[in-house]
Amino acid sequence: MASQKHQLHFVLVPLMSPGHFIPMIDMAKLLEQHGVTVTVVTNPVIVSRFHPTINRAIESGLALWLLPIRFPSVEAGRLEGCKTVDTLTSPHLLINFFYAVGMLQQPFEQLFEALEPFSCCIIADKHIGWVGDTGRKFQIPRIIFDGMSCLTLLCSHNLCISKFHDNISESEPFELPDLPDRIELTKAQLSILFTLGTPEWKAFQERVRAAEVESYGVVINSFEELEPRYAEQFRKVKGDKVWCIGPVSLYPGSVVYACLGSISGLSLRELIGIGLGLEASQHPFVWVIRDGSEAEKIEKWVKEDGFEERTKGRGLVIQGWAPQVLEIGVSIGVQVVGHLITEENCGELVEIDVIREVGGKVMGEGIDRGEKEKGKRTRGDGKEGNGSRGSSYLNMRLLIEDLIKQVNHKDSTPRF
Template sequence: MDGDVGHFVLVPFPAQGHIIPMVDFGRVLAGRGMQVSLITTPFNLSRLQSTVDRIGKSGLSLDFISLKFPGKEVGLPKDCESVDVLPPSSDFERKTDFIVRFFKGVAMLAEPLEAYIRQNQQKNPNIPTIMITDFFNPWTRKISEKIGFPRFVFYSVCCYTLISDRIFSRGDLSGADDAISDLEVPRLTENMFFPLPEFEYMRSEVMDSDESADGILVNTFYELEPMFIERYRKMTGKKIWPVGPVSLCNKEIEDKAVRGSRSLVDDDKILDFLDSMAPKSVVYFSLGSMTMISVIQLKEIGKGLEAAGHPFIWVIRYDPDDPDDPDEVEEWLREDGLEERTKMRSLIIKGWAPQILILSHPSTGAFFTHCGWNSSLEGISFGVPMITWPCFADQFANGRFITEVAKIGVGIGVTEIIFLQNYTVECETIKKAVERMIDDGEEMRKRALDLSEAAKIAFDVGGSSHTNTSLFLQKSLTRVADS
């Protein structure tokens, strides 16, 4: 179907870990000559503005369509249009209520999205519409069925974890035993998934949405988990296309720097710091954009990183609703003297960090991560072994994949969801994990570099992910022609 063009409408779930890989895949499709529209909201668009400007200058046919988010209608404060900016709370029930309201608001985007698609079809009647929707947006199913166009589901989760989720969501633990022994991987545990009874309806809707989809795209690559990709195909009965790592579409330094958002720390300062350090010596510590931890825990992290004696970049996010004074972090950093004592070997970033800019630098030697799949895959893509600290949801399964399947990381023994835990990871645990990885992690580093090379080959022209993207385009355009 060379020469055929489709209008691909991409609908990410409004969270950084979902939006960013969808933008990357939009760039991939636009680079193949497709017309792409990515659906977002005003607040999220403002975060992406630097990326939008870069794409605009590149000439790629990738438009960002901003739909008004109905936050007021569902009882959320102004600009609460992404999961990571929901009102913070140490009260678990209150936090859950905000998340439930947010999901309701996201589903209410259906009406304006349908109106946009219909209007675009009237303007461009000869260009077929094809939707790629985040798995957390099952409500898009009704739009595709109502108007009549193909819909594909995009997962920013690996197939290993998707298999685990399907087993436990069905309550079939005997099936888990069979799958685990068959695939020769460690036994999974039930507490890896976020226990929110309020979302049981959502799990059912997601599975129904997947079953009615025309196929599933996954941000992984075949060489990373071939047996799990094949098993997931058999479990779903669907065509599965591994098309990642999509982050590898960001080849220029500026693209890496602005991906997702702008850091408060100047990019040149970050690069100057990394350039001044020995190869594979720097520990990059980041627990993602959603994890808010206590002031007490932050102090333990700081003490552990200092005690380990290695250079580090530490991304700090703390819970401003913590029972302690939220200014205590700033006060501790200032009065304790951590920054001053470690100024020759540390860089502390408060807020957003240009992650792939850091991970792709030769000086980065270890990634202390929450095991969100985007972060995990980015670590793999750039050959950086990981120290795993899963916090909630799929992160426990992802962490297990890193440490026990890919064997490119070490865990620190966290088994409880961070929102529910009543303990603190002590500085000595953090110190020992860093020492083990930097000082004794040569075998893990070698495996990580081998996987990095495999990822780049897969994403490049002729590789498995590049070929899968071609097959997906052929399938989606053929599906339109046959309908």
């Protein structure tokens, strides 16, 4: 079996957004450690960023490659200088960005066809719908990568099937259908991908959803012990083709972690409120501020207001991106979905006292000890039988063995 594993070649296609491509590159490293040759196809900006890391991996004998593909910023319109989601300057450019992603199919297929050895599967971000067409063209499995959770995927699947949210008001509470637990939301709290009503967004969502339904399976950056019932139920939805292999990134422990990812943005007023709330919590924290128009302003405030000095030794402010993997998340009570990118006309502010209070909850005040133990089980070293990384290690092996069967079946099929 070891020799068969080394013959496997996976091609990974991440979305050009830090919260998507960094976990996928981490996953690529894990796959290679299991004896799989891995090629990550992405734009030159991301390739140049990770070249030193990948070169060190190659020098150590790992079969891990980064292959650049030109991002059609100009052809997509108004995207000059924007080659990743976190560099977009307006929420209105997001649909242009995905239009540019859609234009990558033909150049990708030209690169893919020339790869040696020929790839046995494509693992692509769930938002890159055209990879389903490519998989059919080359008669290989197309697997979705999702960086969130089985809970999120199951909720999205059930809402897409039931369409229950279509016929209710923005503020009317409703129970999410067909879940192991009772979870109530309002329509205003749903992801914008469910609420944006433009024809362009609807067409995009339909294509993404169709590709998800037709995919061979799903790889998830989660682990079995974190959400066992949701993993089990989503596995039933996908016909057992669900592999929880996370967390793929290392993470800080025993800190309050504040981050909105690489797409969502806040005004300077909102950012200052978060900072003061973290300071008032009196707990150690990591605060991640995305690059963009507000980054320089908040960096100036951090220094001039004395925030940096007052939180010295207790707080770490990171500009850019950091992996979102701490063990427990707590709601701060926001009742509507926030804006993408950054907009000054924010709809709802969170009070400093609320941030201070949830900081205490995240650090264990009032959190069930059993839940904290689940978090501790994420700290394995990737070896079989070691906590959640034991289950993730097993799922990685099961994924590879499943694709070995697919390769063997394809090789044994008579050709006429």
